[in-house]
Amino acid sequence: MEFSPITAATLIDLGASRPPEPGASTATLDTAVGAPAGPPSNTSDTFREILGHYDITHITPREFTEMIQKLHAAGVIDDAQFRELSLVRLDLDAAGVDPEEPVDLLELHADQMNEQQRELSRLNERAKRNPGVTVEATQALATLQTRMAWLQKFARVQSGVEPQGIDLVA
Secondary structure (H helix, E strand, O other): OOOOOOOHHHHOOOOOOOOOOOOOOOOEHHHOOOOOOOOHHHHHHHHHHHHOOOOOOOEOHHHHHHHHHHHHHOOOOOHHHHHHHHHHHHHHHHOOOOOOOOEOHHHHHHHHHHHHHHHHHHHHHHHOOOOOOOHHHHHHHHHHHHHHHHHHHHHHHHHOOOOOOOEOOO
16 A cells, blocks of 8 residues: 655645544534633633744744643643643654754654554555554554644644634544
8 A cells, every 4th residue: 555745735734624533522622622611712712822822833842842731721622632742742752852952843743654654554565464463553653643633733723724613632
């Protein structure tokens, strides 16, 4: 199976019109899971306000951690979402990125997804002889795709592109 490379330029639109998966929550930015009680626009405004101070295409790991901590403290993201986003920081640490070195998270994750897709393609070739060998690689790719979905949501809010609201459930 062949995969097309993913580029940072196409990531913001990737999945923007994707239908929800069966059983998936359809909560939008205004009705986020774990959002504080009150008028729906409060969560949306808070989300935009916090993200307005950051640029995920030029953000340090330390700033990213600060951003997700603020989103969590404001009740915009719940504990599970905070843990998922914290894994982005672990990815940065594992890649040896200095906590004060600005990175383009969309590009970095696109590169990671492309590498995982290449690995999955190699494993698919081996799986023809040994079925089941691709399970771990498929799960790793799915994890990266979930993280990328969050980063894309942040980028859409930061760019002002918000067709039909932003789904906070990655």
